[in-house]
Amino acid sequence: xxxxxxxxxxxxxxxxxxxxxxxxxxxxxxxxxxxxxxxxxxxxxxxxxxxxxxxxxxxxxxxxxxxxxxxxxxxxxxxxxxxxxxxxxxxxxxxxxxxxxxxxxxxxxxxxxxxxxxxxxxxxxxxxxxxxxxxxxxxxxxxxxxxxxxxxxxxxxxxxxxxxxxxxxxxxxxxxxxxxxxxxxxxxxxxxxxxxxxxxxxxxxxxxxxxxxxxxxxxxxxxxxxxxxxxxxxxxxxxxxxxxxxxxxxxxxxxxxxxxxxxxxxxxxxxxxxxxxxxxxxxxxxxxxxxxxxxxxxxxxxxxxxxxxxxxxxxxxxxxxxxxxxxxxxxxxxxxxxxxxxxxxxxxxxxxxxxxxxxxxxxxxxxxxxxxxxxxxxxxxxxxxxxxx
Numbered sequence: 001x002x003x004x005x006x007x008x009x010x011x012x013x014x015x016x017x018x019x020x021x022x023x024x025x026x027x028x029x030x031x032x033x034x035x036x037x038x039x040x041x042x043x044x045x046x047x048x049x050x051x052x053x054x055x056x057x058x059x060x061x062x063x064x065x066x067x068x069x070x071x072x073x074x075x076x077x078x079x080x081x082x083x084x085x086x087x088x089x090x091x092x093x094x095x096x097x098x099x100x101x102x103x104x105x106x107x108x109x110x111x112x113x114x115x116x117x118x119x120x121x122x123x124x125x126x127x128x129x130x131x132x133x134x135x136x137x138x139x140x141x142x143x144x145x146x147x148x149x150x151x152x153x154x155x156x157x158x159x160x161x162x163x164x165x166x167x168x169x170x171x172x173x174x175x176x177x178x179x180x181x182x183x184x185x186x187x188x189x190x191x192x193x194x195x196x197x198x199x200x201x202x203x204x205x206x207x208x209x210x211x212x213x214x215x216x217x218x219x220x221x222x223x224x225x226x227x228x229x230x231x232x233x234x235x236x237x238x239x240x241x242x243x244x245x246x247x248x249x250x251x252x253x254x255x256x257x258x259x260x261x262x263x264x265x266x267x268x269x270x271x272x273x274x275x276x277x278x279x280x281x282x283x284x285x286x287x288x289x290x291x292x293x294x295x296x297x298x299x300x301x302x303x304x305x306x307x308x309x310x311x312x313x314x315x316x317x318x319x320x321x322x323x324x325x326x327x328x329x330x331x332x333x334x335x336x337x338x339x340x341x342x343x344x345x346x347x348x349x350x351x352x353x354x355x356x357x358x359x360x361x362x363x364x365x366x367x368x369x370x371x372x373x374x375x376x377x378x379x380x381x382x383x384x385x386x387x388x389x
Contacts, residue, residue, distance in 0.1 A: 068176035205337030242299035259285015
């Protein structure tokens, strides 16, 4: 069967069903499916499908609070817009320019199953999901699937052969993009909320871009003693905070120059404090007391390195959970770099210009108008809780 060189009119395969009986056999259904796959391969374009992984979900309203994208699966899709994007385009609002480009991507069900569904864990298996993303390399646009149409074309030979995904331009909101595709992951680096920490002099090592860092403000610490080359006691010097007895932190001992490495398990109180270390293997061959390492507390702040300037000791981070403290040491989990913050500003987003993100300006200007350190900056007149008037 020959194909025209002209673009297909609302799927090139739509009218070919007239060649077959309306109640076609399984062989005829296979023929139609193969025809659809071939048509999309000819007239479609390569896109990347990004499944959404829920990190936190509101159990009451079922709203997704945090999500990430760790896969980008290449698949062929037909772009149903041949004259440009749909939607309202660029709109000028009181909050600036808003871009509302829309488009429709059409997937062969057979191809989607073999290329995407069989290689990813989807929130709803067996079909494209609303909320998942599509990267269109030709224009470098990232779209979010808003609705999946399953009944168009309407049951050719009594079966659906395509998924029609109606999409809108994705509005980034601090989601983690770690797909391994550089162009996609660069979106996170460019738009994620970023803060700058200036580190104290005297640190060691250099942070690497993209690595995870963690602080030790709530971490527990311990020391060991030995007798005849074996560990005979472990003393907890700082019990830390916010540990969980149901999920004990890992305890590791440094290895001896020759012999068996000691092992142990943490004892965590109901209050979340490490109260002791139970020695499960005393080890052998130690000539000096081993270093005892207790894993970080779940409460310890973490982030991803955006940039590191060793000469100015400026560290920019994204994907931050918690607030780092000047009293703690921050470690790069890949590089092993160790530095302590000298100063930081969590209100100043370094990924935007001051003219766009003015959180810090508003915060400092507010203090000149109202002193929020007072118990009641508006005075006591008219206060329903004041019994002195």
